[in-house]
Amino acid sequence: MEQPPSHSLSYNHDxxxxxCRRGRITNLSMMEAFSCNFCEHLFTADLDRQLLTAVDTQLPLTWQWNRTNWTRINPEGVKIGWSYLILGILWVILPTAIVGFASYLFPPLPGSGLSWFPLFWTIVTFLSHFICLIWLLLEYYQFPVRLYLQAVLRSSFS
Ligand SMILES: [Zn+2]
Incomplete structure (x- = not known):
């Protein structure tokens, strides 16, 4: 097992x-910036404070280098806490509960042609809200889904 490198953040190392936790970031020549060879995001570095900030994401994502690994630093005023987690769960549960409760209160006539529809609609409501929540999480963390799947397919076929 290869030992992780132990050195401070500088433009001379990668x-x-x-x-993306998959690619390597290297210094862009003649610039005080890093770029990833996998997700292709750009970063600026604060070498005095050992900070790395993604510059091409919607939120200013920042990490601190502790000589072997990155630690995520939450930007001022933007903090994903318990309140956001509870809001996200409510976003999925509440509409599903409303639709499911309505079909429970007003069940279709037994044997009617569309008696499957209330259950189907409850499942569609759950899935659509759940997919929205996952999409928001992927956007927040700027996770490169397409590039990740391409790399996984490449490595499994080679
Ligand atoms: Zn990357």
């Missing part, structure tokens, strides 16, 4: 990418 590091594993804190965003």
């Amino acid at each position: 590091y594993h990418c804190p965003l």
